[in-house]
Amino acid sequence: MKTKNLILFTLISSFFLIFIVSIWKILATLQGLNIQNFNLGIIFIFGLLISFANLRIGKKIKIFYKSIIFSLIFVVCDGYIIQKLPLWYNTGIFLILYFFVNKINKYSFADLKEQHSTQVIFFDFLTLFGILFFSFVILFPFYMMLITSFKTQIALLVNPLDFSINFGQDFKDLFKSYFVIFKSYKFGQYILTSTIVSVGTVIITLIFAIPAAYAIARLNFFGKTFMSTSILIIYMFPAIVLVIPLYTIFSQLGLRNSIEGLLIVYTATTLPVAIYMLQGYFKSIPKELEEAAILDKLSWFGIITKIIIPLSIPAISSVALYVFMIAWNEFLFSLMFLDNPNSFTLSRAIQYLSGDAETPRQYLMAGSVIVTLPVLFIFVYFEKYLVSGLTAGSVKG
């Protein structure tokens, strides 16, 4: 039993080591290092040896010295004897090994004897593996988007794996793609259009949604339940089904290629979500405040502007942020309704740019960075307010 656990433990930890070292090697390859072989076998054997030796030594040597010794041995073999690699790469490997030894240090022979110890170890490593795997899988495309926008066409053709950025170069050369898309592709104007459309959508949606949500949350009227269930059904309805009739109607009314047309459509599509989220919050406001206001002969308008809105600023701002993000990210309607480059939104402009096969991809990526940054910034900065709204299903997609 003990040997079986021991073997499983060393195997799992070695595979984990292989995984983290491989990620580091991939990232190093993308910095232009000529790494053609992962040397998986050698890392695997090292993993086995280190985890076994770690168990053997146990607490006889201080963890700090133990980690440094193991890491140094690995670094010398991997980065100097097998293949000579630069210092920054080896520093990374050293830190990875240091981290790894610290992780496996908490297991001892005694732990391995315990019930379910392999499953516990398996879950521990699975969590670690998951954190690294998902961080890598998610952040890698964003990382590539960012660094590609700083490269030049020629550099990418010479070595498609060299994504290292030379920070020593001129500021103008570094941000060349950004200058170009602002100068020759009018991205300044697209940012302006996108901002106007998104902010406009937020304002109009709130003006329409707050009274409606208040009525649904507080007042009794015929058709109230019908209305609150149909909000959900309408929310489920796909945009692709609306596209053809809206296209024909908008063409005949001359609303295509206009900001007004987009504003109308975006407002209508975000209204159900906004009403749904707001009415949930309005219901949580104590009724007594309004009753006092009615005694003070305040009108409905007064109640909404003087009591409801000041009390629900957090909810309203989170709805506003959502509607902004939806409108900013929207692509389908802007593809259908806009075909004049003067009225493009950012998303539509990037898609238009990519339609030309000659467009260098670093321009495309620079555009992508510009359209992504505001959304990610808003999201990270206001994360606390936004996550609860996300569970309420506010971003449709």
Add this chain to the structure above:
Amino acid sequence: MKDTLANTEKKTAYILTLPAVALVFAIILFPIFANVWISFKEVELKDIRIPEPRAKKIIKSISEDPSKIKILYKLRNSSLLQEIRDVSFQDKFPKNFKIEKLDPRCEFKKYTLKCKFGNWPAKYRENFQVVFETNDSSNIDKKGLKSTKPKLNGTSDNILLNTDFTLKNFKKVLFDNEFVDLLLTTFYYTFFGTVGSIIFGILTAQMVNQKFYGRTFMRSVLLFPYVAPVVALAYTWELLLDPNSGTLNSLLINYQVIETPINLLGQKYIDINILGFDFKLRLALTTVIMFEIWRYFPLAFLFILARLQAIPQELYEAADVDGASPFQKFFNITLPQITAVISILFMIRFIWNFNKFEDVFLLTGGASGTRTLPINVYQQGFAISDIGMGSAVSIVIVVLLLLFMFFYFKLLGKRVDEN
């Protein structure tokens, strides 16, 4: 007294909800009915433009006589297909203008030129010329003349409003050889995308539910693909997967995993040999599904995480006392607690994936075996420019969707009864 109060309450409620309801009705519900209408018609993209009478005003001075001026109107029917009936024309002039020769179709009254041109057939063009004389022979303000634009009006048939109906579109959609393939592709895309995103959602939620350093940061990072604009993400993936200079192919060749690049987004099938069985994998479709899973698992993650955090800790403590293993705890405590969330998630994601357009459109444009029903709406309506066909496909989508919704609410209703 009470009655009137209830009445005013009702009235206010209607006033407060009316703007939102009207807008949603006009932009979401009305188009769905309009879709039914259009789907029974033979309409093409070029038919939907309403024919307009147009005039271009050109001002020419007559060199011998500065008091005279010639104005040329280039008149035309904007439509190449339809006639315009009873075209009327109107243009204003300064007060010192006198007309020299009046066309029999026109009259000049109160410094306004009014004409009735009758019916214009399709492609109609005419150069209409008027000469004016100023009575005080002063200089003529050409810019001012140019800035007043003539007004033209006319009536024409709107192809969308007549009552010719046909079943041709539905026949074409449903009995087309590709329809089964289309349905299957849509089903694969929807089903595997949904299942995949839920599995990844469970894994990540289970992971973030544990305590580790940087947990809140991890939670934000996991939501990045869901909140970032689809355009940026799709092009980044395209760049990574590109067969010629894409990073993934370059890496794999560099590490000698493959010899020739794989066109992950442009190749319909790939032969795979597992345990001696050869089978064909739909490569481009698989890649698109991968993108879909990558982009939408965060939603599943959030829902499941919220549920996991609500599971009472006593359950796990009791299981620890009984000596349950981590696997047993997961399958016997966690999984039963999240089945309700998963069943709702499955339906939501199924409906949304079924209608997903942007992702596939941006990645492959529907080529190499990735044509789903929503892509077909676009291709029929805008690439082939057959609006009627596009509408018919969207009606098929709506019908299938209503079926899903029916089962969804039945399921939801059942769940509510149980609680």
